[in-house]
Amino acid sequence: MTEKPERQEPAAPSAEGSCCGVNSCCTDTEQAVNPDVTVHQAKTDAGCGCLQNRGGDDDGLPVVVIGAGPVGLAAAAHLAERDLDFLVLEAGAQVGHAISEWGHVRLFSPWRYDTDAAARRLLEATGWTPPPADHLPTGAELVRDYLAPLAGTPELAGRIRTSTRATAITRSGVDATRTIDRDEHPLLVRTVTADGTVHDIRARAVIDASGTWGDRNPLGHSGLPAPGEDDAAPYLAGPLPDVLGRDRERHARRHTLVVGMGHSAANTLLSLVELAQTEPGTRITWAVRGPSAARLYGGGDADALPARGALGVRLQQAVQSGAIDLIRGFTITGFTVPDDGPAGGPVQVNATTPDGDLTLRPDTVVAATGFRPDLGMLREVRTQLDPATEAPVKLAPMIDPNFHSCGTVPPHGERDLAHPEPGFYLAGAKSYGRAPTFLMATGYEQVRSITAALAGDRQAADTVQLDLPQTGVCSTDPPADDHTGATETASTALPVAQTESGSCCGGPAPEPVSIGAPAGIGFATGRVHGYAGES
Numbered sequence: 001m002t003e004k005p006e007r008q009e010p011a012a013p014s015a016e017g018s019c020c021g022v023n024s025c026c027t028d029t030e031q032a033v034n035p036d037v038t039v040h041q042a043k044t045d046a047g048c049g050c051l052q053n054r055g056g057d058d059d060g061l062p063v064v065v066i067g068a069g070p071v072g073l074a075a076a077a078h079l080a081e082r083d084l085d086f087l088v089l090e091a092g093a094q095v096g097h098a099i100s101e102w103g104h105v106r107l108f109s110p111w112r113y114d115t116d117a118a119a120r121r122l123l124e125a126t127g128w129t130p131p132p133a134d135h136l137p138t139g140a141e142l143v144r145d146y147l148a149p150l151a152g153t154p155e156l157a158g159r160i161r162t163s164t165r166a167t168a169i170t171r172s173g174v175d176a177t178r179t180i181d182r183d184e185h186p187l188l189v190r191t192v193t194a195d196g197t198v199h200d201i202r203a204r205a206v207i208d209a210s211g212t213w214g215d216r217n218p219l220g221h222s223g224l225p226a227p228g229e230d231d232a233a234p235y236l237a238g239p240l241p242d243v244l245g246r247d248r249e250r251h252a253r254r255h256t257l258v259v260g261m262g263h264s265a266a267n268t269l270l271s272l273v274e275l276a277q278t279e280p281g282t283r284i285t286w287a288v289r290g291p292s293a294a295r296l297y298g299g300g301d302a303d304a305l306p307a308r309g310a311l312g313v314r315l316q317q318a319v320q321s322g323a324i325d326l327i328r329g330f331t332i333t334g335f336t337v338p339d340d341g342p343a344g345g346p347v348q349v350n351a352t353t354p355d356g357d358l359t360l361r362p363d364t365v366v367a368a369t370g371f372r373p374d375l376g377m378l379r380e381v382r383t384q385l386d387p388a389t390e391a392p393v394k395l396a397p398m399i400d401p402n403f404h405s406c407g408t409v410p411p412h413g414e415r416d417l418a419h420p421e422p423g424f425y426l427a428g429a430k431s432y433g434r435a436p437t438f439l440m441a442t443g444y445e446q447v448r449s450i451t452a453a454l455a456g457d458r459q460a461a462d463t464v465q466l467d468l469p470q471t472g473v474c475s476t477d478p479p480a481d482d483h484t485g486a487t488e489t490a491s492t493a494l495p496v497a498q499t500e501s502g503s504c505c506g507g508p509a510p511e512p513v514s515i516g517a518p519a520g521i522g523f524a525t526g527r528v529h530g531y532a533g534e535s
Helices: 039-046 049-053 070-081 097-101 117-124 139-151 263-278 306-321 428-432 440-454 458-462 530-534
Strands: 063-066 086-089 164-171 187-193 198-203 205-208 255-259 283-287 325-327 331-336 348-353 356-360 364-367 424-426
Touching: 063 070, 063 187, 063 198, 070 086, 070 117, 070 139, 070 428, 070 440, 086 164, 086 198, 097 139, 117 139, 117 440, 164 205, 187 205, 205 440, 255 263, 263 283, 263 306, 424 428, 428 440, 440 458
Parallel strands: 063 086, 063 205, 205 424, 255 283, 255 364, 283 325
Antiparallel strands: 164 187, 187 198, 331 348, 348 356
């Protein structure tokens, strides 16, 4: 049995050669002052300007962007503007595939907040006419009038592979346990095409903007699937079924149980109410785990995004009128499926409530319980994720739903999204992990900062800004209970501390930044102080 050699401490910094968190800066003998991080990570943390001159096996390789949704294509637009080679991978058959699945739903924010600046510049060069700035697009319009034309611009066309799913990210030739010379191996993305063909793509950097759509939270309590939930799959609808369109027959004249207390649940509930007006016998039950649904009603007429405020008002009225049967404190404990499935009748949903055990027998259950990221594909890259939100550790405190709503999330960029794996980034909704407060405008700023860093423009990467609607979206004080619309306006602009000093090798220190407008009343996915506001 041999003893493990002791870790050798790095040489003390020399008076003339210490820089950017390493010894003997920009020489062949440089070592990180902190032995727990790589040389590249130490330089990245310090904003070292010599990083842009680093050569290696990744020279000439593309930046791989995973996901051709709004944030993924925005990343492509910024990469194109900076003349960086790139490749976009999309699992669906077309760009914006996930959005197309909820294409019937109208966004709360108007076009002015739904497009990226670099993307607009590429589009305008082709003669593209921007949609009316104040129009609220549907998901289908977002794809048709923005994403599809963007994908067809000369700069992006030919660099997007559809029907190509990324299944894993690693370093070429080494697994996650290998440390020595790790940075010298390029990143590698394994993909599977629609016909099952496997391709490995080497990359100088990877931006995972694949989102969380399709990875919903379970219906059971404590973060776990309820017993029998897998067997009940034929009875479960997605979070945003097209109740008035393609899924009409599934819900008309039947009993639908909607579980959840977010925007998806609200949209589905109101569509079901509209369906019930023309289809007698249509029953709607809404189940929430909390003691009150007031958080979802939002600011009503005081909401500066009128469409969002109207949604909250209509939902509250539907509950008060009896069109929706609301059950509070509803915790699902299990599902019982008939032996012959849907042909044998409704599914049995067992639950506990403050009033005791309860059994419902709906024909369909809409699981509007939110989403979580697919982390399985990241197992061979070195990520550093917050254990609660599953977001990058530096970003997590800014988005924690216990303390923040999307109106109180400060702008953030490449430094906040970096991982111990150089060149790997999570962006867009997936970067928020389980936090339900992501906005497209936030994602656009993320990828602008990331691409600036990849281009070696440290100053641009660190100067992050965010322009949001005048509400400071999603922030609200709670109504007193389910039966009143009274709210108070909350001003929640967050100060952002200024970095004390600059970098020895890079540009100036990051400048203080602020959200574009102070926060106010909004249709809530969180509160001024997150879920903590409920207590």
